Amino acid sequence: xxxxxFEPPLYEQRYEFVKxxxxxxxxxxxxxxxxxxxxxxxxxxxxxxxxxxxxxxxDEDILKRKGYTLTPLPVYxxxxxxxxxxxxxxxxxxxxxxxxxxxxxxxxxxxxIEHLVAEDLEKFQDVLFGFMTPNAVVISTPNxxxxxxxxxxxxxxxxxxxxxxxxxxxxxxxxxxSRQYNYTVEFTGVGELGADSKDVGYCxxxxxxxxxxxxxxxxxxxxxKYRSTYxxxxxxxxxxxxxxxxxxxxxxxxxxxxxxxxxxxFLHNLFPEEDxxxxxxxxxxxxxxxxxxxxxxxxxxTQLEESNGRPPFLExxxxxxxxxxxxxxxxxxxxxxxxxxxxxxxxGEVTLSADGGAVVYPLHVDNDVxxxxxxx
Ligand code: SAM
Numbered sequence: 001x002x003x004x005x006f007e008p009p010l011y012e013q014r015y016e017f018v019k020x021x022x023x024x025x026x027x028x029x030x031x032x033x034x035x036x037x038x039x040x041x042x043x044x045x046x047x048x049x050x051x052x053x054x055x056x057x058x059d060e061d062i063l064k065r066k067g068y069t070l071t072p073l074p075v076y077x078x079x080x081x082x083x084x085x086x087x088x089x090x091x092x093x094x095x096x097x098x099x100x101x102x103x104x105x106x107x108x109x110x111x112x113i114e115h116l117v118a119e120d121l122e123k124f125q126d127v128l129f130g131f132m133t134p135n136a137v138v139i140s141t142p143n144x145x146x147x148x149x150x151x152x153x154x155x156x157x158x159x160x161x162x163x164x165x166x167x168x169x170x171x172x173x174x175x176x177x178s179r180q181y182n183y184t185v186e187f188t189g190v191g192e193l194g195a196d197s198k199d200v201g202y203c204x205x206x207x208x209x210x211x212x213x214x215x216x217x218x219x220x221x222x223x224x225k226y227r228s229t230y231x232x233x234x235x236x237x238x239x240x241x242x243x244x245x246x247x248x249x250x251x252x253x254x255x256x257x258x259x260x261x262x263x264x265x266f267l268h269n270l271f272p273e274e275d276x277x278x279x280x281x282x283x284x285x286x287x288x289x290x291x292x293x294x295x296x297x298x299x300x301x302t303q304l305e306e307s308n309g310r311p312p313f314l315e316x317x318x319x320x321x322x323x324x325x326x327x328x329x330x331x332x333x334x335x336x337x338x339x340x341x342x343x344x345x346x347x348g349e350v351t352l353s354a355d356g357g358a359v360v361y362p363l364h365v366d367n368d369v370x371x372x373x374x375x376x
Contacts, residue, residue, distance in 0.1 A: 004150055006191055006203070013190035014110050014140050014204055015040050021138060021208070022047055027105030031056065031134070033094045034112030037066045045070060045087060045238075053087045054101065060091040060233060067234040078253055080239040080246040087238070092230030095123035097131045099224045100232075104134040111204070114141050114161045129181035129209075131223060137183070137209040139174070140190075143167060145200040149193060167201050174207040183209040241335060251335050251345050258329050259321045259359050266312040266319055320358035 006013065018040060022030070026049040032040050035055030044053055053070075057063055070087045092098060094112065101107075107128065116124055128137065142157050144164035150157065156164050165173070171187055178185040189202025241247040309325030326332055327342045336342040343356055351360045 004193065010191045010203055011039070014206075015043055017140075017188075017190050017206060018108050018110070018138055019043065019047070021136075022049065022106070025106070025136065027136070028052065029104045030054070030106045030108070031101055031104050031132075033107060033109045033128070034058075034115065035089070036062060038063070038069055038089070040108065040110060041087065042069045045085065048083060051084050051086070053085070054104075055087075055089045056092055056094060056101070056230065057089075058091070058093050060231070063089045063091055063233050070234065071236050072238050076239050077246070077249070080241050080243075080250050082241055084240045084242045085238040087234070087236050088232060089234040090230035091233050093120075095120045095127060096229040097127050097223075097226050098228050098230040099226050100228065100230055101132045102220065102223055104132065106136045106138070107132060107134040109137065109139045111140055111142070113139060114156075114158075114163055114165075117162050125177055125181075129177055129183060131226075133181075133211060133215060135211050138206060139209070140204045140206045141165060141170060143170070143189065143201050143203060143205040146191070146203045149200060150203075165205075167205060170205050170207065174209070178209060182212045184212055185209045247335060248345050248349075251332060251342065252349055254329065254331050254335070255326045255342070255346065256350065256359075258332075259326055259361075262312050262321050262325065263319045263361050266321075270314070314363075315353075317363045319361040319363065320353055321361070322358045323352075324357070326359070 008016070022044070028049060029052040030044060030050050031054040032044075033056050035041055035057050036059070038055055041053055041055045044050055055063070055070075067089050070089070088100075090098070090100060094109075095116070109128070113121060113124070128134075142161070142164045143166065145166045147154070147157065147164070167187075174185045174187070177183065186208045187205065188208070189205045191203025193203075239246040239249075241250055309328040310322040311325070312319050312321045314320070323343055323346065324339060327336070327339045332342060336345065346352060346359070347356065351362075352358065353360050
């Protein structure tokens with residue numbers, strides 16, 4: 001029998017299913033139970049609606065080995081997220097209650113339930129639907145009817161599976177739970193083989209549960225009093241512009257990057273035949289020579305270059321880049337909201353003109369002059 005190859009692979013199709021659910025429903029708090037190597041969490045951290053991501057698994061080693069995939073890359077510190085995002089991993093059993101898993105919009109259980117013995121499955125359903133009570137739950141599990149297309153040998157797909165259900169068994173279990181815990185359930189799946197698999201259903205069957213009620217504040221408060229049973233093995237807070245510190249950094253990095261470019265273009269136009277390095281000599285602190293020809297050509301060129309506000313200008317022996325031109329940069333505008341806020345963020349971080357209206361780059365020091373982003 002030819003082995004079946006799904007394209008994309010089946011596990012990817014399950015993740016894609018969750019991602020499209022998230023696209024539609026935009027949950028903010030999402031937990032993945034039995035997160036294993038954190039592959040789904042890794043993908044979900046890029047979803048812009050998600051602000052809190054949690055993974056739980058009983059295998060502490062795997063969480064410790066793979067947790068690093070959820071930590072922010074250095075680039076996030078240069079370009080922080082628009083939204084807040086925290087990612088937490090817990091070592092614990094889905095059969096135990098822990099207040100850390102309260103208040104979620106979506107909880108996913110991808111290929112988890114078939115790893116639980118009957119007694120644990122009972123505990124798990126009570127923990128998930130009776131205690132955690134998320135607004136929605138996505139559960140996927142193998143559909144045993146599909147196994148005839150996977151192998152000639154009867155038997156489970158994985159040695160650790162405690163059961164594999166047919167569609168009737170899974171749907172019966174899910175509908176009982178829905179009635180018992182006041183959820184609505186719909187069924188679908190991933191992994192189809194066109195006409196061949198029509199009468200055996202999907203390879204992975206999926207139940208989507210939606211909560212039919214809103215919990216009272218008092219119920220939530222009482223559940224919050226439960227003793228923690230999970231052990232936190234990873235907790236990361238992503239740099240976000242919601243945090244004043246990272247917002248300032250993002251504004252400074254963006255604005256100064258543009259300011260440097262505007263200054264360089266300005267100098268290039270000002271001294272077309274010399275490069276900036278030779279002009280700006282730290283050794284002899286020589287003042288640049290500005291001819292009237294250069295100055296008049298400059299006016300035309302900077303006007304052409306400048307469409308978003310006032311062009312840079314020379315005052316004394318310094319290039320001035322007006323803040324209003326930097327504020328015209330869409331990202332700066334979006335981050336600051338107003339010119340006043342932008343000005344207050346730049347104050348103390350870079351050298352500003354006496355009236356506070358421009359970033360100042362003196363000509364008589366090195367080319368990296370005038371403006372430093374502080375490390376704070
Ligand atoms: N959800 C993962 C994915 O889609 O990539 C794969 C899940 S893997 C097949 C099953 C996971 O469930 C394993 O990592 C296992 O350690 C975890 N698991 C089994 N029993 C558990 C329990 N009682 N509590 C928490 N995790 C459990």
